[in-house]
Amino acid sequence: MTAQDRRLRFILLLAWIALAVWFCVNHVFWRDEVRAFSLALSGSNPLEMLGNVHGEGHPALWYIILRGLHDIFPYREVLPIAAALLGFAAMALVAFKAPFRPLVVALILFSLYGAFEFVAVARNYGMSAVVMFAIAALYPRVKNSLWLGLLIAILTNTNVPSGFLAASFLLFRFVEMVATRPVEKRDWLIFVGNALLAALGAYLCFRTIYPTFNDGAVSNRLGIFGPATLIPAIFELKSGFSGLGSILWPPLPLLLIGLSCLGLIRKPAALCASIAGFIGFKYFFYFVYPSSYRHEALYLCFLIALYWMSAEGAGGSWSSKNPWVDRARIAGEYGFVALLALQTLQLMGPVSVEFGGLKYSRSADVGKLLQRPDLRNAIVMGDPDPFLEALPYYADNPLWFLRERKFGKVVRLNREGRQDLRLADVLADAELLHRQTGRPIVFLAPLPLKPRPAKKVMYESTTTVTPEDLERFKAQTRLIATFRPAVTDEAYDVYVYPR
Numbered sequence: 001m002t003a004q005d006r007r008l009r010f011i012l013l014l015a016w017i018a019l020a021v022w023f024c025v026n027h028v029f030w031r032d033e034v035r036a037f038s039l040a041l042s043g044s045n046p047l048e049m050l051g052n053v054h055g056e057g058h059p060a061l062w063y064i065i066l067r068g069l070h071d072i073f074p075y076r077e078v079l080p081i082a083a084a085l086l087g088f089a090a091m092a093l094v095a096f097k098a099p100f101r102p103l104v105v106a107l108i109l110f111s112l113y114g115a116f117e118f119v120a121v122a123r124n125y126g127m128s129a130v131v132m133f134a135i136a137a138l139y140p141r142v143k144n145s146l147w148l149g150l151l152i153a154i155l156t157n158t159n160v161p162s163g164f165l166a167a168s169f170l171l172f173r174f175v176e177m178v179a180t181r182p183v184e185k186r187d188w189l190i191f192v193g194n195a196l197l198a199a200l201g202a203y204l205c206f207r208t209i210y211p212t213f214n215d216g217a218v219s220n221r222l223g224i225f226g227p228a229t230l231i232p233a234i235f236e237l238k239s240g241f242s243g244l245g246s247i248l249w250p251p252l253p254l255l256l257i258g259l260s261c262l263g264l265i266r267k268p269a270a271l272c273a274s275i276a277g278f279i280g281f282k283y284f285f286y287f288v289y290p291s292s293y294r295h296e297a298l299y300l301c302f303l304i305a306l307y308w309m310s311a312e313g314a315g316g317s318w319s320s321k322n323p324w325v326d327r328a329r330i331a332g333e334y335g336f337v338a339l340l341a342l343q344t345l346q347l348m349g350p351v352s353v354e355f356g357g358l359k360y361s362r363s364a365d366v367g368k369l370l371q372r373p374d375l376r377n378a379i380v381m382g383d384p385d386p387f388l389e390a391l392p393y394y395a396d397n398p399l400w401f402l403r404e405r406k407f408g409k410v411v412r413l414n415r416e417g418r419q420d421l422r423l424a425d426v427l428a429d430a431e432l433l434h435r436q437t438g439r440p441i442v443f444l445a446p447l448p449l450k451p452r453p454a455k456k457v458m459y460e461s462t463t464t465v466t467p468e469d470l471e472r473f474k475a476q477t478r479l480i481a482t483f484r485p486a487v488t489d490e491a492y493d494v495y496v497y498p499r
Contacts, residue, residue: 009095013091016091020115023350024120026354028364029363030363030390032123033121033123036122037076037079037122041067042410046067050063055209055212059208060208062123062124062127062158086118086129087114094133097137099308099312106344107344110344111346112297112343112350113293113297113300128301131158132169133301135148135169144187149195152197154201156202157205162298163202165299167198169273170195170198172272172306172314173269176314176316179268180316236286238250240286241257243296244296245339256338257299257303259334259335261332262328262331263328265325266325266326267314268317270315274303281295281298281299303339358485362490363391366481366483370397375397379398379400379441381429382443383445383446383463384403384458385411387490403421404417405418420454422463422465422466422469424473431476431497441498442496443495443496445493445494449470449474451467477497477498480496
């Protein structure tokens with residue numbers, strides 16, 4: 001890397017920092033971000049906290065980081081700072097260590113995942129990017145040591161989808177060793193040790209997430225898993241990877257991912273790992289849990305790591321002299337760059353949102369409203385219940401979960417409680433709570449209240465609004481604010497009871 005190249009990368013990183021800080025300062029947290037923070041701070045000690053997150057569906061590492069930071073610095077700002085620092089670490093590795101041309105480095109830094117989703121949005125997915133890029137940067141030094149197994153074990157405990165990528169990294173090392181024979185006995189013993197460390201990491205992840213109490217969030221397709229659905233699941237366009245660019249043309253993400261894998265054709269270890277990771281992700285998103293952009297971008301970071309390691313000579317080699325092999329490789333590399341460019345194009349979404357003054361969530365506005373003297377001790381309810389989970393970051397008001405009929409900060413996304421709710425039930429709970437406590441009751445309505453039959457509001461939960469119930473509700477409550485629109489579904493009409 002020349003001095004001029006280093007200066008250019010430094011300038012790119014400075015520009016990235018300016019953009020990321022802009023996003024972070026203006027970002028309003030939504031329910032999934034604050035849900036993890038609430039769980040991390042639950043319990044009187046870390047062991048109780050770990051008990052509370054058991055079955056949540058995420059490994060413990062993110063909760064441990066948040067709990068540890070908050071114990072040292074007891075301020076709510078540890079949530080955005082932790083996410084931002086992890087995002088910075090990932091992009092700094094790319095800027096200073098990745099063996100890519102500056103254009104590719106820029107496409108990674110200024111992407112939807114690189115500048116926003118894994119930085120400003122405070123979730124546990126940015127950790128995966130840090131670990132995968134660390135594996136790529138350190139691979140020449142750690143591939144024949146137990147440090148590789150430790151890094152893979154850490155990756156398994158960032159989030160569940162990354163477990164498939166962790167296994168694919170291990171497959172990469174195995175195929176590389178087979179392709180570069182002879183291999184010393186010591187190297188095989190180290191590989192076995194790394195496999196055991198990875199298995200230990202996977203076991204810790206499994207013990208934390210299973211059995212899940214959030215069975216309401218599991219895909220209904222899990223019951224159809226079998227030989228007849230394995231092939232159709234791979235080519236289905238909506239489940240998995242649609243967020244990476246299907247808005248332009250539905251088959252485009254799968255086409256570019258296929259080309260990106262093909263670009264690794266000269267590196268058997270990278271090719272096998274990329275295909276294995278893709279299949280694992282596709283089946284998981286099709287049969288187990290529906291994907292969002294943040295999940296799908298993990299595989300993109302994995303591809304970046306594979307290209308990174310391959311560019312530095314790892315992954316073995318296929319010495320075929322067939323000219324079609326090199327043509328396929330070149331086409332694949334162009335496909336990979338096009339896939340990266342699509343993510344840079346998608347960054348224009350958050351940029352336009354910020355310039356337009358649109359907010360990611362309106363939870364902060366609700367929190368500010370609740371600071372009014374007449375609402376500071378109000379009990380807050382909403383439908384569906386999870387839409388309240390962002391509020392503890394912005395207000396201290398007690399939250400009443402209508403379907404579970406209890407106070408709390410975190411909703412269990414299961415099929416228990418009141419799956420079918422009527423607006424009359426909302427009013428009945430408001431009357432009961434006001435009568436018992438004397439406090440005002442604030443109700444958040446994400447959907448405008450109008451007569452409608454049973455409508456799914458989240459997973460299998462439904463809400464029914466009849467004309468009679470609506471008339472009675474409006475007669476006994478008062479609309480005090482409307483916070484719309486929002487990027488997410490957290491936009492509200494705010495009612496207070498009693499009128």
